[in-house]
Amino acid sequence: MDAGAAATFEKLFGHPARVVARAPGRVNLIGEHTDYNGGFVLPMAIPQYTQVELRPRGDRTVRAFSTNVGEQAGVQEFVLGQETPGRGWLDYVQGVTLVLRREGFTFEGFDVRITSQVPVGSGLSSSAALDVCLLRGLREAFSLPLEDVRLAVLGQKVENDFVGAPVGVMDPMACHLADGGAALFLDTRSLSYERVPLPAGVEPVVINSGVAHNHAAGDYRTRRAECERAAELLGVPQLRDLTEADLPRLNALPDPLGRRARHVLTEDARVLATVEALRTGDLAALGPLMYASHASQRDDYQVSVPEIDMLVELALNEKDVLGARLTGGGFGGSIVALARTGTGASVAQRIAQAYSKRSGRTATVLVP
Numbered sequence: 001m002d003a004g005a006a007a008t009f010e011k012l013f014g015h016p017a018r019v020v021a022r023a024p025g026r027v028n029l030i031g032e033h034t035d036y037n038g039g040f041v042l043p044m045a046i047p048q049y050t051q052v053e054l055r056p057r058g059d060r061t062v063r064a065f066s067t068n069v070g071e072q073a074g075v076q077e078f079v080l081g082q083e084t085p086g087r088g089w090l091d092y093v094q095g096v097t098l099v100l101r102r103e104g105f106t107f108e109g110f111d112v113r114i115t116s117q118v119p120v121g122s123g124l125s126s127s128a129a130l131d132v133c134l135l136r137g138l139r140e141a142f143s144l145p146l147e148d149v150r151l152a153v154l155g156q157k158v159e160n161d162f163v164g165a166p167v168g169v170m171d172p173m174a175c176h177l178a179d180g181g182a183a184l185f186l187d188t189r190s191l192s193y194e195r196v197p198l199p200a201g202v203e204p205v206v207i208n209s210g211v212a213h214n215h216a217a218g219d220y221r222t223r224r225a226e227c228e229r230a231a232e233l234l235g236v237p238q239l240r241d242l243t244e245a246d247l248p249r250l251n252a253l254p255d256p257l258g259r260r261a262r263h264v265l266t267e268d269a270r271v272l273a274t275v276e277a278l279r280t281g282d283l284a285a286l287g288p289l290m291y292a293s294h295a296s297q298r299d300d301y302q303v304s305v306p307e308i309d310m311l312v313e314l315a316l317n318e319k320d321v322l323g324a325r326l327t328g329g330g331f332g333g334s335i336v337a338l339a340r341t342g343t344g345a346s347v348a349q350r351i352a353q354a355y356s357k358r359s360g361r362t363a364t365v366l367v368p
C-alpha cells in the first residue's frame with residue numbers, strides 16, 4: 001500500500017468502519033476479447049486484492065477516499081441521486097450507487113476508504129476489483145438482496161453505462177466468482193460457469209510489463225466495433241456463433257475484419273481445448289495453445305506491443321515454462337505463463353531481469 005495508507009478510516013471520517021469487503025484482481029489464462037462476442041473465457045483470481053472499508057452515514061452523502069490515487073485527491077463527495085460522470089476514479093463509486101438505485105435497491109449515504117494491491121491499467125482488472133468490492137461492501141452494509149451473477153452483471157453495467165468503458169462481463173465475473181486455486185470456465189453468453197482446477201505439475205506466473213494501457217479505451221472500442229461489423233457482414237448474431245466451417249468465409253471480409261473474426265473464432269476453440277487439457281492433465285497441449293493465442297492477439301487482433309512480445313519470447317526460452325501469452329485487453333499490461341510446479345518464482349525472476357536489461361523498463365512479478 002502507498003503513502004495514503006497512513007490515512008486510516010477513523011482519521012479520515014472520525015469514526016470506525018463497520019464493514020470490510022475485498023475482491024481480487026484476475027488473470028485470464030486464455031480467451032481474450034471473446035467476452036463481448038458472447039464467447040468463452042478462462043480467468044483465475046490473483047492474490048492481490050482491492051479492499052473497501054465502509055460505514056453507513058444515515059444521510060444521502062457519500063464520502064470516498066482511495067489510497068491509490070495520491071493523497072492530493074483527498075476525500076471526494078457526492079450526494080445520492082446527483083451522480084455526475086467525469087470525476088475520474090470517483091466515477092466507479094458514483095456508477096455503483098447510480099446503477100444500484102436504477103435497479104431498485106434502497107440504501108443511504110456512506111463513508112468509504114479504498115485500498116488496493118492490484119496494479120492499475122496492467123491487464124489485471126483493477127477496475128472490476130473495485131466495482132465488485134464496492135458492490136459486496138454495500139450488499140453487506142445495507143443487506144441488499146443481490147445474488148452473485150447479478151452482482152457481477154451490475155459491475156459491468158457500472159463500467160458500460162456510467163464510466164463509459166465498453167468492457168465485457170469477464171472481469172466482474174472473475175473478480176467476484178473466481179478463486180486462486182482453479183480457473184473459472186465461463187460461457188459469457190449464458191453466464192454459466194464451472195471451476196476447473198489446474199493439474200498438479202503446473203503453476204501460473206504473472207509478470208507486469210510496466211507499460212500501462214493508457215490510451216487503450218479508444219482501441220478497445222474500435223476492436224468491439226470491428227467485431228460487430230464482422231458479425232453483421234457474416235450474418236451471425238455474434239462472432240461466437242461462427243464455427244470452423246466459417247473460416248474460409250472470413251477471407252472475403254475487408255481487412256482487418258477477417259483477421260479480427262478469425263482471432264475470436266480460433267480463440268474460442270482454444271479455450272475449449274485448454275479446458276479439456278486441464279481436465280485430462282494433458283500438460284503438453286497447454287503450451288502450444290497459449291502461444292497460438294498470443295500469436296493470434298499479436299497478428300490477427302493486433303493488441304500486443306513489443307515489450308509484451310519480448311516478455312513472451314523470454315518466457316518461452318525457459319525450459320520450465322510450458323506456454324505464455326499476453327493477458328488482459330492488451331496495448332501493454334501483463335503476460336501470463338504456466339510453469340512447472342516449484343519453478344515459477346525463479347523463472348519469473350530471470351524473465352524480469354532479462355527484460356529490464358533489454359527494454360530498460362522494470363517488470364514486476366505478481367505471481368507467484
Ligand code: ADP
Nearest residue numbers: 066068089116120121122123124125126127130
Ligand atoms: P484495469 O485493467 O486495471 O482494470 P482500467 O483502465 O479498466 O484498468 O481501470 C483503471 C481505473 O480504475 C483507474 O484509472 C481508476 O480510475 C480506477 N481504479 C482502479 N483501482 C482503483 C483504486 N484502488 N482506487 C481508485 N480508483 C481505482
Ligand code: MG
Nearest residue numbers: 125126127128
Ligand atoms: Mg478494467
